[in-house]
Amino acid sequence: MEQILSYLLMPFTEPMLTALVAVGTFAGVYVGAIPGLNATMAVSLLVSFTFGWNVNHALALMIGIYQGTVFGGSRSAILLNIPGAPAAVATVFDGYPLALKGQAGVAMGIATVHSAIGGILGVIALGIGAPVISKFALFFAPRDYLLLGCMGLMLIGSLGTYPLVKGLIAAVIGMLFKMVGMDAMTATHRFTFGNPYLLAGIDTVVALIGMLGVSEALIQIRDLDTTVIKQKISRIVPKFNLVTKNLGLTFRTSIIGIIVGALPGAGGTIAALLAYDHAKRTVKNPEVPFGEGAIEGIIAPETSNNAAVGGAFIPMLTLGIPGDAVTAVLLGALYMHGLRPGPSLMTETPHLFYLIVSCLALSCAFTLIFGLTGIRLFSKVVEIPKGILMPIIVVLSVTGVYAVNNRLFDIFWMMGFGILGYLMKRYGYPTGPMVLGLILADLIEQNFRRGIVQHKTVVGFFLSYFTHPISIVLMAMFVFSIIVQTKWYKQWRAKKDLAV
Amino acid sequence: MVHKEEGKKLKPGERGFSIFLLVAGLFMLYESVKMFLKDPKLISHGGFPLILSVLLVIFAGYIIFNDRNSKIEGSNQNKKKKILNVKDYLFPSTVTALMFFMIFYCIALYINLGFELSTTVFLIVSFCFFRRNQHMKNILYTFFTMASILLIFKYGFSILLP
Numbered sequence: 100m101e102q103i104l105s106y107l108l109m110p111f112t113e114p115m116l117t118a119l120v121a122v123g124t125f126a127g128v129y130v131g132a133i134p135g136l137n138a139t140m141a142v143s144l145l146v147s148f149t150f151g152w153n154v155n156h157a158l159a160l161m162i163g164i165y166q167g168t169v170f171g172g173s174r175s176a177i178l179l180n181i182p183g184a185p186a187a188v189a190t191v192f193d194g195y196p197l198a199l200k201g202q203a204g205v206a207m208g209i210a211t212v213h214s215a216i217g218g219i220l221g222v223i224a225l226g227i228g229a230p231v232i233s234k235f236a237l238f239f240a241p242r243d244y245l246l247l248g249c250m251g252l253m254l255i256g257s258l259g260t261y262p263l264v265k266g267l268i269a270a271v272i273g274m275l276f277k278m279v280g281m282d283a284m285t286a287t288h289r290f291t292f293g294n295p296y297l298l299a300g301i302d303t304v305v306a307l308i309g310m311l312g313v314s315e316a317l318i319q320i321r322d323l324d325t326t327v328i329k330q331k332i333s334r335i336v337p338k339f340n341l342v343t344k345n346l347g348l349t350f351r352t353s354i355i356g357i358i359v360g361a362l363p364g365a366g367g368t369i370a371a372l373l374a375y376d377h378a379k380r381t382v383k384n385p386e387v388p389f390g391e392g393a394i395e396g397i398i399a400p401e402t403s404n405n406a407a408v409g410g411a412f413i414p415m416l417t418l419g420i421p422g423d424a425v426t427a428v429l430l431g432a433l434y435m436h437g438l439r440p441g442p443s444l445m446t447e448t449p450h451l452f453y454l455i456v457s458c459l460a461l462s463c464a465f466t467l468i469f470g471l472t473g474i475r476l477f478s479k480v481v482e483i484p485k486g487i488l489m490p491i492i493v494v495l496s497v498t499g500v501y502a503v504n505n506r507l508f509d510i511f512w513m514m515g516f517g518i519l520g521y522l523m524k525r526y527g528y529p530t531g532p533m534v535l536g537l538i539l540a541d542l543i544e545q546n547f548r549r550g551i552v553q554h555k556t557v558v559g560f561f562l563s564y565f566t567h568p569i570s571i572v573l574m575a576m577f578v579f580s581i582i583v584q585t586k587w588y589k590q591w592r593a594k595k596d597l598a599v
Numbered sequence: 600m601v602h603k604e605e606g607k608k609l610k611p612g613e614r615g616f617s618i619f620l621l622v623a624g625l626f627m628l629y630e631s632v633k634m635f636l637k638d639p640k641l642i643s644h645g646g647f648p649l650i651l652s653v654l655l656v657i658f659a660g661y662i663i664f665n666d667r668n669s670k671i672e673g674s675n676q677n678k679k680k681k682i683l684n685v686k687d688y689l690f691p692s693t694v695t696a697l698m699f700f701m702i703f704y705c706i707a708l709y710i711n712l713g714f715e716l717s718t719t720v721f722l723i724v725s726f727c728f729f730r731r732n733q734h735m736k737n738i739l740y741t742f743f744t745m746a747s748i749l750l751i752f753k754y755g756f757s758i759l760l761p
Contacts, residue, residue, distance in 0.1 A: 149756075264661055267658055275627055275651050289644055317697060317698070320693045323729060484730060487729075497704070497708070507708060514701060514705060517701075522689070526612075548646070557641055
């Protein structure tokens with residue numbers, strides 16, 4: 100216990116860590132506030148810049164950025180009617196109408212306080228839940244990891260607004276890109292076409308920056324105009340009774356956020372939408388109707404999307420399966436630093452787990468501080484023209500890609516991924532599953548091959564799923580996750596909802 | 600899975616993109632089969648890529664099949680107009696410009712024109728293209744951006760710049 104406490108206090112005793120969390124959160128809050136910039140892009144750029152850093156410092160900065168960006172998205176949702184980050188999509192529904200009524204300050208204050216509360220509850224869930232799951236995960240066989248990896252890809256491909264098959268194509272393309280280079284198990288060349296540049300494979304960070312940074316810059320530059328609602332913001336700190344009155348909703352939506360966040364492949368966006376839907380169903384008599392500036396319509400998504408941050412770390416740290424696209428990038432960062440997230444992380448490097456927990460908690464506190472101050476600066480930041488911002492993103496992407504391997508050739512790879520990502524987005528193919536595919540390909544392939552070796556034949560491997568309770572439960576979850584995505588289930592569900 | 604929506608309209612060039620994915624899938628499948636035949640076991644180096652390639656072909660084929668009766672936006676126009684529609688949909692002037700600037704920027708870096716010079720030129724040209732008639736502000740933005748990048752990355756993070 101004493102040991103755990105000392106790990107937890109690490110960021111508080113080391114001023115550099117505190118400073119990095121603060122800087123990360125501060126930057127994240129403003130990055131998140133700018134439409135078009137999101138946590139995945141910011142963290143993937145940071146991975147390359149912090150590559151040579153001490154792992155604790157790199158993590159502190161990235162965690163700050165992650166938490167800050169998720170919250171920052173609410174600012175432009177409220178002020179511009181554009182979610183600054185995907186997780187703030189539901190905040191638009193009531194945040195902007197409230198701003199139009201001249202109460203942008205109230206909306207921002209409520210969003211800030213509940214983001215911090217949601218974030219803290221998510222961190223508590225991570226601190227308590229992860230060690231338990233981690234002990235449990237020690238019993239997982241290769242077949243179980245294979246199933247979890249596939250489940251992560253399936254869910255991220257389907258939970259968004261994209262058709263499942265397009266998500267699956269993106270995931271398969273991501274995994275195929277990861278096949279390029281030397282096979283880790285046999286050192287045989289795959290898809291190298293005799294090109295020595297391809298022998299080392301495609302660097303994940305290079306692909307990530309291209310897919311997430313450059314492609315987003317190309318998408319955003321299409322529409323240069325952003326209409327800004329200018330208004331005077333007087334009071335931002337919300338009244339105490341406004342917070343206490345909605346404590347029940349806050350806790351319920353936190354739980355939604357934690358659970359959805361912990362599902363491999365889900366994340367803050369889904370959590371926010373589900374929480375908003377929950378608020379609409381359960382809050383019987385809101386002072387203002389939902390969609391017209393209901394306070395509850397801001398509380399629910401903001402609490403939930405920040406609680407999902409802590410939740411998303413649970414599968415990433417305990418199973419090595421990312422909870423969302425940002426944790427997928429963070430997972431890549433941990434691998435780059437020579438660490439192996441999974442059940443052994445807790446036993447081999449427990450300090451790292453508790454460092455992450457305390458950095459997240461610290462970041463929530465900083466969110467509160469930075470969220471309730473600097474309002475004038477916020478109004479200016481969200482107005483930065485895209486014509487200025489997007490070329491800067493390109494320069495940062497180029498700088499970041501070069502920083503990884505110091506190879507100029509990588510810049511062309513990044514460009515290629517950027518253009519591919521842009522085309523995919525234009526035709527409704529999500530890039531998130533491709534990112535996950537790139538990161539999970541090794542885990543899925545290695546466990547697939549190990550499983551077959553262990554059970555001699557493919558049939559034996561398949562039948563082994565029915566020999567252990569953990570595998571049976573996971574298989575049932577996997578089958579269920581497929582069933583719920585079929586049109587028959589959706590039709591049945593719609594009929595049932597209609598009947599209710 | 601995806602189901603056919605009544606009256607669903609495809610975006611300009613969407614069918615072409617699906618065909619491109621199918622062709623890419625078939626090419627990967629061909630390469631995977633070649634690898635697989637060297638050691639025809641699923642646990643070999645060619646086994647997993649073969650599965651992935653087959654999946655890509657199946658999914659891309661499914662999308663093409665599913666969209667076979669869908670109309671394309673502006674399908675009643677002539678071929679030249681259709682090509683222009685695809686061009687406008689994918690590459691409006693702003694996107695084309697940024698892509699060109701990016702390509703020239705990367706080439707400039709590749710031929711060792713230097714990070715400072717290439718980046719300054721890239722930024723100023725991009726800013727001036729996207730924000731015309733604000734040249735003074737654009738120069739100031741460029742100066743400020745360059746100074747920040749050098750200060751943060753070169754001197755702060757000690758990162759080797761291209």
